[in-house]
Structure formats: structure tokens, C-alpha cells
Amino acid sequence: MVIGVPREIKKEEYRVAVTPSGVGELKRDGHTVLVEAGAGDGSGFTDEEYLDADADVVDRESLFRKADLVVKVKEPLPQEYDLIRDGQAIFTFLHLAPNRELTEVLLDKRVSAFAYETLEKDGGLPLLAPMSEIAGRMAPLMGSFYLQRMHSGAGILPSGTPGVMPARALILGAGVVGTNAARVSAGLGIDTVVANRGPARLRRIDEIFSGRVKTLPLTRGNVEEHLRYADIVIGAVLVPGGRAPVLITREMLGLMKKGAVIVDVSVDQGGCVETSRPTTHDDPVYVVDGVLHYTVANMPGAYPRTSTIALTNATLPYVRILAGSGVENAIREDPSLKSALNTYAGAVVHGALAESLGLPCRDIEELM
Secondary structure, X not given: OEEEEOOOOOOOOOOOOOOHHHHHHHHHOOOEEEEXXXXXXXXXXXXXXXXXXXXXEXXXXXXXXXXXXXXXXXXXXXXXXXOOOOOOEEEEOOOOOOOHHHHXXXXXXXXXXXXXXXXXXXXXXXXXXXXXXXXXXXXXXXXXXXXXXXXXXXXXXXXXXXXXXXXXXXXXXXXXXXXXXXXXXXXXOOEEEEEEXXXXXXHHHHHHHOOOOEEEEOOHHHHHHHHOOOOEEEEOOOOOOOOOOOOEOOHHHHHOOOOOEEEEHHHHHOOOEOXXXXXXXXXXXXXXXXXXXXXXXXXXXXXXXXXXXXXXXHXXXXXXXXXXXXXXXXXXXXXXXXXHXXXXXXXXXXXXXXXXXXXXXXXXXXXX
């Protein structure tokens, strides 16, 4: 199969979908790998390293024209829509629930669109997990940074100091993002509370942190109560393939302290804060009702070397399956890849996505 690895064009996105080492694995499997010139520069991988791995370094138009499978990091942007070939397969973070325009492009072009964030295995999300770990660990750091007064924050030192209380953090969600956010938040000395809808994950948080992180049920009443005291709020909820639920309304911002910081990690899926909108690393924050919002939609892109290696470690086995078996056989043979499929043959085939966009959901078996 011909596999294409384009350069990411999302603003301030420095990751690349496959490392030179990953290219070497695909070449040993007998595939042709096209890498766009400069694709790895932001992650510290040169064109020469890709050439040494026996990749073909090509221009963008040639890559999209020739590739049967395009492997990316982030969703295609409007500038790439015309490059996508009818019937092509794409494997990337898609986050289609808040992006009807891209969904319609994929449907019109009958693209087999596989989303990293919906691929499930053994009850987990193995391709989302490494990026969620990084984003979760970043979230308290970003919140702490923007608490500085020169950034319009409240001017509170997160760790406190002898005789002065530390900052308070409220983390909404106890999944991979929330657990990693709690780890760093508690490590910084922040008074940390995690809220979650299911008790099992709260018990796990309590076991991991031996009571150093407080837990509570994720109810509107609890959110409203703790918003009054929080200096940092981290949105860490996820509905695989669907839109994140809104847990903080515009009205609820009025409960928060001026200069508090919201880090909405779930902004990729529409955000769990009503006032969230995607931002970029070069302009990451804005203020609504005196509350800072950090809503960068590709947080791990700030640390591209670490993120690229971690992502390739997770995705490469599935790229090899797709390329080795072909799209249709891979879907039949691997339930995980079937769960990653969002659109196929001009139809939405993922239930949560269909529900989010109000579109019919087709059974993949009927389309193959």
C-alpha cells in the first residue's frame, strides 16, 4: 500500500504522524511511504532521516494524489479538502462532532475516515491515551502560568508559601486527562479536587493519591459550589466520538473569582465550558467575565518531540494492520479499527458522531 505522511498545517502544530523509525517498519512490511518535505522538522526529524529510512520525500500534491492511506496527526483543514482523493483512507485525530463541514467533505468524497480518538480496545482508548496523558500533565502547568498577574490572572502562587494557602484546582473528569492533571496539580502543591460521574474512577483516584486529592460526584450543585473557590478549573471530560457535555454555562462564570483560569482540554470535542472556543499556541487565552480561558485545541503539540514518539508508538501497529490487510479486511478482522471508523462509503458509521450531528448512522456491515 502507498502510505502518505503529510506535514501538519494547523497553526503551531509541530508533530508528525510517523517517525523515521516507524517508516522503517512500514518499509520492511513492503509498503511505499511518502513523506512530505519538512514534515518532521518541528519534531526534530530531518528529511535526511526519512530518506535514510527509505521513504520517498515528496511535495504535498503528489502525496495526496498517490497515497491510498493518509496518516496525520490533526484533522484535515479547509486548505486540504481539495487534496483529499475520492475513496481515500485517512487515519488521524478527527474530532468530527463539532466539525460538520469536515464531516460532509469526508462523506461527499466517500473517505474511509479512521479517528484515533474513537479507537477502543479492552474498554480503553489506546491511541488517545498518550496524548491525553500529555495534555493532562500540561493542564495544571498552563493554569499555573496564567495565574500570574501580568497575564491577567489572580496573582496566586500555585504552591502557596509558608503562612499562605496554595491555589485550588477543580478537575472535571477522572479519566486519563483528569488523573494525569491531578498528578501534576497535587505535585505542585495545589489543593486539588476531582469530580467525576462514576464512583469507580473516584475510588481509583483516592487509591492513587492516598487521599491527597479530594474527590466528589460530578453534579451541577457540586460544580457550582467549588467554582466559587477554584483558581484553576480543568475540563477533562470525554464522550468518544461525540460532543463533550457542557458542564459550566456562561451564567456559572459569574460564580468564579476574577483572574481564575479555565483550561478546557475537551475543547477538541466542543468543550465542556459554554464559553470555550478553540485557540492556538500563539494566542492561547482570552477573557470572558474576568475568567481566563486556555483552550488550545492541540495542547501536546507544544512538546512535539515527546508527543510524536509517544503517538507513533501507539498508532504504528494499527497503521501496519490497515496497510497490510487493506481497509475492508482490516475492518472485518480487527474490532478496534472498526470502532475507529467514523465515515465509510459516504455514510456516518459511528453512533456517537451521528447523534452529535443529527445524521443517520449506517451499519458498516450493510455497506461492505
